[in-house]
Amino acid sequence: MNHFGILVKYEWKKLLQKKLVRIAILVVILLQVFMNLSFLMQYYTSYRSDEDGNVIQTGGRSGYEKLMDDKEDAKALEGRKVDDAMLEEMRQFYAEYSPRDKYAEIHSMVRAMSGEESREFTGEELYGVWKDNIKTSFKSQLLSEKEIAYWEKKMENIETPFTYHYAMAWETILNNQCVGTGMLLVMLLAVCLSGIFAEESRLKTSNLILCAKNGKNPVYLAKAVVGMLFGFLGAFVLYVISFAFQFYFLGTEGFHAILQQDIVYSPYPITIGQAVLIMFGITVFIGVLESMFAMVLSLGLNNNLAAMSVVVGLMMLTSFIYIPKRFRILSWLWHFIPTGILGTGEFYDGRLFQFLGISITNLGFAPILYFVLSLVLFWVGRRKYVKVQKS
Amino acid sequence: MELKIDRVTKQYGSKIAVDRISLTLGRGVHGLLGENGAGKTTFMRMICGILAPTGGSISFDGMEAATEGYRSVLGYLPQDFGYYPDFTGKDFLLYMAALKGLPKRRAGEKAKELIEMTALKEAAGNKIKTYSGGMRQRLGIAQALLNDPDILVLDEPTAGLDPKERVRFREVIQEYGKKHIVLLSTHIVSDIEHVAGNILMMKRGQLIYRGPWGEEKGDLEQFYLKQFEGGEE
Ligand SMILES: Nc1ncnc2c1ncn2[C@@H]1O[C@H](COP(=O)(O)OP(=O)(O)OP(=O)(O)O)[C@@H](O)[C@H]1O
Ligand SMILES: [Mg+2]
Numbered sequence: 001m002n003h004f005g006i007l008v009k010y011e012w013k014k015l016l017q018k019k020l021v022r023i024a025i026l027v028v029i030l031l032q033v034f035m036n037l038s039f040l041m042q043y044y045t046s047y048r049s050d051e052d053g054n055v056i057q058t059g060g061r062s063g064y065e066k067l068m069d070d071k072e073d074a075k076a077l078e079g080r081k082v083d084d085a086m087l088e089e090m091r092q093f094y095a096e097y098s099p100r101d102k103y104a105e106i107h108s109m110v111r112a113m114s115g116e117e118s119r120e121f122t123g124e125e126l127y128g129v130w131k132d133n134i135k136t137s138f139k140s141q142l143l144s145e146k147e148i149a150y151w152e153k154k155m156e157n158i159e160t161p162f163t164y165h166y167a168m169a170w171e172t173i174l175n176n177q178c179v180g181t182g183m184l185l186v187m188l189l190a191v192c193l194s195g196i197f198a199e200e201s202r203l204k205t206s207n208l209i210l211c212a213k214n215g216k217n218p219v220y221l222a223k224a225v226v227g228m229l230f231g232f233l234g235a236f237v238l239y240v241i242s243f244a245f246q247f248y249f250l251g252t253e254g255f256h257a258i259l260q261q262d263i264v265y266s267p268y269p270i271t272i273g274q275a276v277l278i279m280f281g282i283t284v285f286i287g288v289l290e291s292m293f294a295m296v297l298s299l300g301l302n303n304n305l306a307a308m309s310v311v312v313g314l315m316m317l318t319s320f321i322y323i324p325k326r327f328r329i330l331s332w333l334w335h336f337i338p339t340g341i342l343g344t345g346e347f348y349d350g351r352l353f354q355f356l357g358i359s360i361t362n363l364g365f366a367p368i369l370y371f372v373l374s375l376v377l378f379w380v381g382r383r384k385y386v387k388v389q390k391s
Numbered sequence: 392m393e394l395k396i397d398r399v400t401k402q403y404g405s406k407i408a409v410d411r412i413s414l415t416l417g418r419g420v421h422g423l424l425g426e427n428g429a430g431k432t433t434f435m436r437m438i439c440g441i442l443a444p445t446g447g448s449i450s451f452d453g454m455e456a457a458t459e460g461y462r463s464v465l466g467y468l469p470q471d472f473g474y475y476p477d478f479t480g481k482d483f484l485l486y487m488a489a490l491k492g493l494p495k496r497r498a499g500e501k502a503k504e505l506i507e508m509t510a511l512k513e514a515a516g517n518k519i520k521t522y523s524g525g526m527r528q529r530l531g532i533a534q535a536l537l538n539d540p541d542i543l544v545l546d547e548p549t550a551g552l553d554p555k556e557r558v559r560f561r562e563v564i565q566e567y568g569k570k571h572i573v574l575l576s577t578h579i580v581s582d583i584e585h586v587a588g589n590i591l592m593m594k595r596g597q598l599i600y601r602g603p604w605g606e607e608k609g610d611l612e613q614f615y616l617k618q619f620e621g622g623e624e
Pocket of ligand 2: 432546
């Protein structure tokens with residue numbers, strides 16, 4: 001091992017030896033497991049009214065039983081086209097009472113596509129209304145003609161009528177896990193990495209480091225590498241936990257199902273599996289960016305609590321403060337601050353980054369932006385660190 | 392082998408902690424004496440390049456302080472010696488060796504040699520947080536010596552050492568000073584009067600005495616105390 005390898009090894013050691021870091025890792029992993037198992041804690045009762053209008057309880061199921069029933073019902077619909085025949089079949093089913101909502105998956109999809117609870121559609125009407133609704137959504141986002149044209153072209157690649165594929169594990173991750181995972185990751189990094197420089201100064205080991213031959217650039221680089229690796233691994237491990245639990249309960253099927261069966265207003269012609277992988281990829285970039293951010297703050301503020309508060313505070317702020325879309329650039333930039341971008345709403349946000357005739361979607365732009373910002377932070381931190389001479 | 396210090400000054404607001412000190416230090420042990428707050432630590436931190444002087448310059452054989460070349464020939468024991476409480480003594484030395492750029496093999500040998508020299512052999516595998524104050528101080532001395540520095544700066548190295556270790560330390564330093572520049576600060580005159588070939592005395596940021604101390608000049612301790620009579624302003 002060369003010096004750099006040894007420096008990296010010891011930086012890992014310093015990081016993982018801290019009690020705070022160990023506890024934070026444990027807590028975050030437990031929270032992630034809990035998020036994936038929260039369905040077990042639910043209980044469902046179903047009611048109906050009899051002829052006299054009395055409400056009677058018809059049954060009760062645990063969260064687990066309900067999930068397994070839903071899974072069975074959804075699997076029974078595997079490969080079905082959402083067309084006239086299907087819509088008719090569904091109507092007939094709902095005409096009578098049934099304790100099991102066997103068409104739930106498709107029913108909720110149709111409802112979301114049309115935006116209406118109980119109108120009767122033919123297949124053609126349904127897809128017409130769906131397209132109109134997407135156009136309305138473009139208008140409410142104040143998209144330009146060019147942007148709308150871009151998405152309409154993209155949408156030609158979405159095949160109608162939709163074919164339903166069972167994809168509950170992927171859907172659950174996309175709908176319920178991505179944002180939470182991103183937030184857990186940011187908190188983990190804020191807690192663990194905000195001490196990476198401040199701690200040396202608190203322990204007074206910075207005196208030894210800064211006057212040693214490799215104490216400047218190599219130490220900075222070793223710390224940055226460890227921090228970014230920690231961010232990357234954090235994203236990875238949290239996703240592995242989600243995948244493991246969701247695949248265990250719901251099966252791995254459905255990667256190739258179209259995204260629209262879950263997020264109906266999305267103009268992205270991609271599959272659900274691809275959407276999950278995109279979110280995972282962006283989370284990795286967020287991990288790297290936020291670790292650099294926490295470290296630079298640690299260096300600049302020279303205090304781990306202060307650095308931690310800024311990282312977590314900024315994340316909180318973006319979920320409390322919404323900037324209206326009419327402040328176009330501001331609201332667009334604001335929405336990239338982690339971790340809002342991990343919400344499902346991102347899949348129908350049609351705003352584009354246009355530069356030199358190239359159009360990039362938000363989901364394509366996010367990794368580029370995060371990567372560039374990480375580099376900028378790396379560079380800013382390096383300048384500050386190498387120059388540091390205490391006064 | 393020459394450490395050139397030219398009109399080095401450090402000012403904190405209106406307080407001048409080190410006031411235009413000019414000195415050239417060659418091989419040998421240089422003992423820096425001075426009362427609390429005289430500016431010894433400030434002066435040494437500037438020599439080690441971790442504190443930027445307000446004015447003046449420091450260089451060693453043409454290399455400016457704080458440059459990589461300069462840092463590679465430097466060994467420093469700070470007054471407040473910082474360590475990683477959960478590292479073992481041995482790990483700490485190996486880490487410091489990597490920081491100082493020692494090849495891996497050499498690092499292992501040197502760490503072992505210094506662990507023996509500072510009588511830490513039994514404790515080398517234990518976490519530093521279990522060490523006594525004196526053991527930590529010895530570890531601090533060991534790390535300063537890892538890279539066989541040409542400039543060895545020790546800020547109150549004998550603090551916390553018992554009489555036996557104090558004597559051993561003196562022997563080591565005397566030997567080391569034959570080939571290198573050693574600058575060591577202390578309040579305890581007896582620590583340096585027989586070891587240091589050159590005495591430097593600081594008072595309120597200024598150098599008030601420099602030069603060898605011979606028997607003919609009388610008792611160093613008496614002289615030292617006389618300088619600081621009247622106490623604080
Ligand atoms: N960061 C600082 N800000 C303001 N003043 C400082 C700072 N560091 C040191 N001083 C002042 O500079 C003067 C010299 O301090 P220094 O620590 O160099 O003294 P010293 O000779 O090492 O004392 P001691 O024997 O107690 O270690 C003191 O008056 C101290 O208060
Ligand atoms: Mg001091």
